[in-house]
């Protein structure tokens with residue numbers, strides 16, 4: 001039971017690390033293109049995924065396992081905002097699906113703490129999905145003017161001396 005939980009928790013660590021890398025990459029490029037709000041969203045989400053890694057690692061260590069800090073591969077070098085959001089939404093859906101299945105598996109192995117952890121991560125990943133999906137809808141509705149507004153927002157923040165995310 002313990003070994004199976006450790007294996008699933010480590011698979012989740014891979015998933016989360018991959019998301020941290022990918023979202024930070026998107027953050028850098030949204031920031032570079034002046035898309036203030038999206039740059040902020042990707043950065044905040046990356047930080048939340050990092051906190052997920054912490055919770056997974058604590059559980060792995062409690063079960064006397066080793067935390068395998070590996071990402072699944074290099075980031076996808078996407079610079080187009082619509083494609084960034086599509087990939088991010090897809091990654092969240094796939095994480096939520098995996099964690100749902102792994103919660104059931106942990107429950108079948110009588111590991112209710114790991115089960116609850118996976119269930120709580122599903123709630124967060126579905127929230128992340130919602131946020132990305134909303135941005136996809138905004139982009140579809142308002143098109144380039146939506147992105148232009150984000151650049152204007154940055155100029156306004158700069159002018160008023162507010163910190164840039």
Ligand SMILES: [Fe+2]
Pocket residue numbers: 016019048049052095121124125
């Ligand atoms: Fe996560």
Ligand SMILES: [Fe+2]
Pocket residue numbers: 019049092095124125128
């Ligand atoms: Fe997420």
